[in-house]
Amino acid sequence: MFTAGNLFFGFMAIRTCIEARFLTISDTSFGDPNQLYTQAVLFILAAMFCDSLDGRVARMGGRESLFGAEFDSIVDMVSFGLAPALMVLFLILNPEESEIFRKIGFLLSFVYLLCAGVRLARFNVITHPAVYPANTDRSNKDFIGLPVPAAAGMISTLVLLVTKQDMQRFAIVLPFLMLLISYLMISSIRYPSFKTIDWSTKIRFRTFVLLLAIGGGVYLFRQYAFVIIFLAYLLYGLGRHLLMIRRLRKNQSNS
DSSP states (O other): OHHHHHHHHHHHHHHHHHHHHHHHHSOGGGOOHHHHHHHHHHHHHHHHHHHHHHHHHHHHTTOOOHHHHHHHHHHHIIIIIIHHHHHHHHHTSOOTTOHHHHHHHHHHHHHHHHHHHHHHHHHHHHTSTTTSOTTSOOOOOOEESOOHHHHHHHHHHHHHHHHHTTOGGGTTHHHHHHHHHHHHHHSOOEEOOOTTOOTTOOOOHHHHHHHHHHHHHHHHTHHHHHHHHHHHHHHHHHHHHHHHHHHHHHHHHHO
C-alpha cells in the first residue's frame, strides 16, 4: 500500500511538472507555473514519506519479500529519478532563449536519471539473498552511495527554495549540484540509513536536547529547513568519507 502510494505521488509529480511546462510555453494566464512546481515538490516529499514507511511496515509485520524490494526500486525510479529530472529540466535547465544550454540541461538531467537507475540496481544486487546470504553479518546499516530519495529531496527542495524565495539568480549552481549528486549516488561513500531507529530507540539526554534544538530551528527557519536538512545529510556522508581517508593515510604513514 505504501509503495503504491509512493508511485501515485511520483506520477502526480510528473504530471504536475508537465502541466507547469505547458503553461510556461503557452499562456500563463491559465495558471501559475511556479505554483504547480511547488505542488510537484510536495508530491515528491509525500512519496518520500511513503517510501520511508513501506519497509518499516513490512518488517514490523514480517512481510519482507523479494517482490516488495523489486517493486520498491521500480517505484523509486519513477518518483525519485524521473520526476526530479523532469522538474529541473523544465524549470531550470531549459530556457527558451538558449539552444546550447537546453541541450546541456537535457544531458545533465539524463546523467542524473542514469545514475539513479544504476544506484537502485546496485542496491538490489548487493541486498539480494543470493549475493548477501541471511547468515551474513549485517551490523553495518549504512547505504553505499547517496540514497536516491535523499538525492531527489535535495534537488526538489532546492527547486522549491528557488521558486518560492525569488532566488532564480542562484539557480546556476543547480547543474553543478546535480553532477555532484549523480556522482555521490554511484560512489562508494557510505550514508547512514536510520533503519535501526524506531519508537523504542534509546538516546542520550544531550542528543535529545540537540534534537529539540534542531526541531526549533526547523520551525523558525521552515522556509529553508528542508534544504538545510538534505544538504547536511549530503555533506555529512561526504565529510565522514574524507575524514576516514585522511585517517587511513595517516595510519599508513605512521606504520
